Amino acid sequence: MDPVDVVLTKDAFTALASESRLRMLKDLNVRRMTIAELAADLDLAKSTVHHHLRVLVDAGFVAAEDDGHAWVYYALTPEGHALLYPHDGVRIRILLATALVTFVGGIAALAKFLVVLLSDETPGIPMLGGGGAQVQEAPPWDLLILGLALTLIGSVLVGYAYLRWRKRRRIDQDIS
Incomplete structure (x- = not known):
């Protein structure tokens, strides 16, 4: 895997400003998860998790994987992985x-x-x-x-x- 440079934009700083979003990034580093799994793991409401995931997706750290089944899984992007493991x-x-x-x-x-x-x-x-x-x-x-x-x-x-x-x-x- 080639190193990815993380560009710290306003969206990136906004995404990293929340402890809940940082915990989500760490959880998604282990495996891809659904909103329900993240909500249960972080003890947050599904609507709150959805809002945090939107911010992380907009910043480019997380991507939604809709594989045609009933659930949408969220996973780290290469930028999200590089954020947790910088070069x-x-x-x-x-x-x-x-x-x-x-x-x-x-x-x-x-x-x-x-x-x-x-x-x-x-x-x-x-x-x-x-x-x-x-x-x-x-x-x-x-x-x-x-x-x-x-x-x-x-x-x-x-x-x-x-x-x-x-x-x-x-x-x-x-x-x-």
């Missing part, structure tokens, strides 16, 4: 970029820690008054902790992005 691929790319930056930052902090730890020229702290031996500075443990934390967070974000990508791919396969 999921973009979210995954942002998540992966964040994970990469975090992971690289963690590796850089670990590398800096190792360079300081293994260098022969560990800076000393001069004694007050200028006399005596210098006290050796302790290794920068904060760099180690920061590096490990960033590397772990980056790894978790990559895993999460992969799981979202798999879920999105499965949904796309089910739709087609």
Whole structure:
């Protein structure tokens, strides 16, 4: 399914201004429904549901499906689906970029820690008054902790992005 851009017009803002209409969109995301089903699910009068559906249809988020039977079913349009799931691929790319930056930052902090730890020229702290031996500075443990934390967070974000990508791919396969 190709990404659909949702154009936010006056009708779109009007449609999204009601909690009842937002709940209808979420219910229709699960499956197509009749006015009676939506009224029962939302605990609203059928006339109220009909009014809300007219607003959603006018905004282009919902379409009526009259298949020749006694009932008219309402379902989300591609724009309605895109409203609930805005460009999921973009979210995954942002998540992966964040994970990469975090992971690289963690590796850089670990590398800096190792360079300081293994260098022969560990800076000393001069004694007050200028006399005596210098006290050796302790290794920068904060760099180690920061590096490990960033590397772990980056790894978790990559895993999460992969799981979202798999879920999105499965949904796309089910739709087609």
